[in-house]
Amino acid sequence: MTGTDRVVRWGVLATGGIAATFTEDLRSLPGSEVVAVASRTETSARAFAERFGIPRAYGDWAALAADDEVDVVYVATPHSAHREAAALCLEAGKHVLCEKAFTLNAREAEELVKLARDRGLFLMEAMWTYCNPVVRRMTELVRDGAIGDIRTVQADFGITGPFGAGHRLRDPALGGGALLDLGVYPVSFAQLLLGEPDRVQADALLSPEGVDLHTAMLLGWSEAGASALLNCSIVADTPRTSSITGTKGRIDFPPGFFHPERFVLHRPGHDPEEFTAAGLGTAGGAGGAGEGLRGLQFEQAEVARALRAGETESPLVPLDGSLAVMRTLDAVRDRIGVRYPADA
The missing domain is CATH 3.30.360.10 (Dihydrodipicolinate Reductase; domain 2)
Structure with missing residues (x-):
């Protein structure tokens, strides 16, 4: 993956509004391209692929994670599925950019960070503000x-x-x-x-x-x-x-x-x-x-820079910082009495 002239090949996991914005911005970023997209249904994935000229579309997440021509996966699901989707990709050896909020709670975030660090893979929360x-x-x-x-x-x-x-x-x-x-x-x-x-x-x-x-x-x-x-x-x-x-x-x-x-x-x-x-x-x-x-290219460019440099974390969006934010969000939810089923 290293090399200053290396084209970064992206997979997009999910097909909602933020995935569309991300893909549209990425089309104008030199040295990066979206080569695959996945959704829970093949119909949705194919429609997204046709809209953006993406060569491969998958009706399940695992197929995208197993695609040898994908370097890094952008996880654009609702945050309730971030841990599941990001972990699937990391376990398959893929680098991951995961939308915010990073996960539902700090425990899930810690699990993802440990998995990425244990496997020597790049992981970053898509906090585009930090890259602006x-x-x-x-x-x-x-x-x-x-x-x-x-x-x-x-x-x-x-x-x-x-x-x-x-x-x-x-x-x-x-x-x-x-x-x-x-x-x-x-x-x-x-x-x-x-x-x-x-x-x-x-x-x-x-x-x-x-x-x-x-x-x-x-x-x-x-x-x-x-x-x-x-x-x-x-x-x-x-x-x-x-x-x-x-x-x-x-x-x-x-x-x-x-932004x-x-x-x-x-x-x-x-x-x-x-x-x-x-x-x-x-x-x-x-x-x-x-x-x-909208400026999503700033975080896209940072991911590409880090991958070409062989880095597994971004100094702009450090994983320890994302973990700290999740702990604060957990503390806020504790104070206001909001609990999710995943907290159990």
Whole structure:
């Protein structure tokens, strides 16, 4: 798999909306191609393959995992199936990029990480935010002391459906609720900057099915003297912004903080400084690959870079960081009383 000119051959496991977006973005990334797709039904896999010009389509996951011409598999199932799908691929010797939330709980995440490390295979959570060059520039500024010591992080991600009782977001067996689908973004954003918190408080509005419709979180870092106020919702359209306040300044992200094209640095005695994707040499927030893309190419490029370098973990999205986020999400669910059948 190593070699700077090696074409990275992808398999896509699942055929939903995020799988389609991922495949569309990957088509414009040099040196990578989708060579196979799998779904639980051959009909769905074939339709997806025809839509994107993919040469092979499989009606079961195991066939994709056994395909010798696939280097790495992108797991795009609902997160309730992440552990099963990713483990199947790892056991077959495939490298894996797994969608977020990484798994349903920290125990499942630990099992996947152990399996990948034992087999010497690449595994990464598809936290595209961490690979975004605008976010990477922000972390550089923060670590260089541009805003001093962090005191607060605020972030929110809320949408309205409506999501009826039969929707997957209302089903505990599928890991339903706002937290794993949306809350993972503000939690990951805060932990990118501060690491794993030592204090977790939370409050939530629960559905009749027992999943969270709206969750507010207060995370604390005793040693750093910092806190994070985070919100996620599937019943309220929040601003979807974030702000980091330090002892010497503040950084504000506009709506869409999880795939940003700009942020503004505020410091006393200075005019506001705007940092943009264009200013960092990216076009349309997509690494120069074209206008209107969502930026999934950043995480795709990081996977390809790591595989060509023979790395089994990404320094941008380290596995220990993904495990820490899952522990925080577990702690939040414990506080608000949300349990999934897989937790037993």
